[in-house]
Amino acid sequence: MRHMSLRLYRTRLDTCGHIYCLKCVSDYILSSSLDGFTASCPTCRTKFCIGENLSLSESLKSLPKQFHRYITPSIRRVFVEPEAFKQRLDALEARNATLERDNRVLMAAVAKKNHLQKMKRLEAERKSTCVHDDARYVCIIIGLSNLFTLFVLDPR
Numbered sequence: 001m002r003h004m005s006l007r008l009y010r011t012r013l014d015t016c017g018h019i020y021c022l023k024c025v026s027d028y029i030l031s032s033s034l035d036g037f038t039a040s041c042p043t044c045r046t047k048f049c050i051g052e053n054l055s056l057s058e059s060l061k062s063l064p065k066q067f068h069r070y071i072t073p074s075i076r077r078v079f080v081e082p083e084a085f086k087q088r089l090d091a092l093e094a095r096n097a098t099l100e101r102d103n104r105v106l107m108a109a110v111a112k113k114n115h116l117q118k119m120k121r122l123e124a125e126r127k128s129t130c131v132h133d134d135a136r137y138v139c140i141i142i143g144l145s146n147l148f149t150l151f152v153l154d155p156r
Contacts, residue, residue, distance in 0.1 A: 016043070
C-alpha cells in the first residue's frame, strides 16, 4: 500500500533529484522550514525554494480542470504555519503598544520641559522690564553672567 501511495503522490525535489511521497515531504517542510519559503532536502540537506519544487500537475490535482487555466500562470505553493505567525503578530503588537506608551510618556516630559523653559523665559523678561516704584523707576537688566541694576530717578 505504501508503494502505491508513493507512486500516486510522489514529488521530486528539483535541486537534488530526490523523490518523496508528497505528504511526507509536506510534513517535513512544515516541521523544518523557518520562513515558509525555503527548506532543505531531508536526505542531502540541499536548500530549495518550496514553491518551485512542486510540479504544476501536483499543485493542480485538487482543483477541477475548468479552473486550471486561471491558476496556472501564477501558482506558488507556500507552506506556512499560521500559529507561529499569530504568536509573532501578538508579540509585535504588544511591543508596539509598549513603544506607543513610552512615546506618550516621553512626549509629556518634553512638553513639560518646554513649558518650564517658557515660564523661565517669561519670568526673565518680566524681571528685565521696568517696574514703577513710587518716585523711582527701577529697571533690572539681567545679562548672561552679570546682574546689572539701574536706578533711574523720576524726572518730575
